[in-house]
Amino acid sequence: MESLQSGLLFLALGLLAGAADAQAPTRVRGTISAVDGNVLSVKSKGGNTDTVLADKTQIVFTQPIAVADIKPGDFLGVTSAKGADGTLKALEIRRFPKPLNPGHRPFDGRDDQTMTNATVGAIVQSASGRELTMTYDGGSQKIVVPENASISTLVPGNRSQLVPGAAVNLTARAVDGGKLTAIRIQVSPPKP
Secondary structure (H helix, E strand, C coil): CHHHHHHHHHHHHHHHHHHHHHHCCEEEEEEEEEEECCEEEEEECCEEEEEECCCCCEEEEEEECCHHHCCCCCEEEEEEEECCCCCEEEEEEEEECCCCCCEEEEECCEEEEEEEEEEEEEEEEECCEEEEEEEECCEEEEEEECCCCEEEEEEECCHHHCCCCCEEEEEEEEECCCEEEEEEEEEECCCC
């Protein structure tokens, strides 16, 4: 009897864990290929993904800004390419309204790209461009900002910015038979 109860408990825990996994958010990064009513089609590395927009879907827009708009004390998310000499060169910089996941880590599972979410400690002009000193609990990073780096700040967005060609980074949940429903969408303007 005790082994039957243990078995049932193990089965129940397994089912609960499976249900929790089914509710785990999914991340989709790519470019909008089509918009049809409340369905957003996103082309990513894995192919096309259709996501349903809900009334409560939060949309944030990456409003372009200049490097001169960045000040010490700002909290940034910086995606960088790591050179052979270990120098970090910014590819994309986002200014956040508040700290989000501070730290320094590999980006997209790659050794040659990093993500640094940290506070700007200093900005200096160097021979290769402006250099940011980013600080977070337990460390700091120096990141060179070349002229071609994408720099923006996050502002409230709206559905009119969800157009084909726009880059998106969205979080969604599977509902209604596995259909993805967007919880939050970060959208950038289409590149000219």
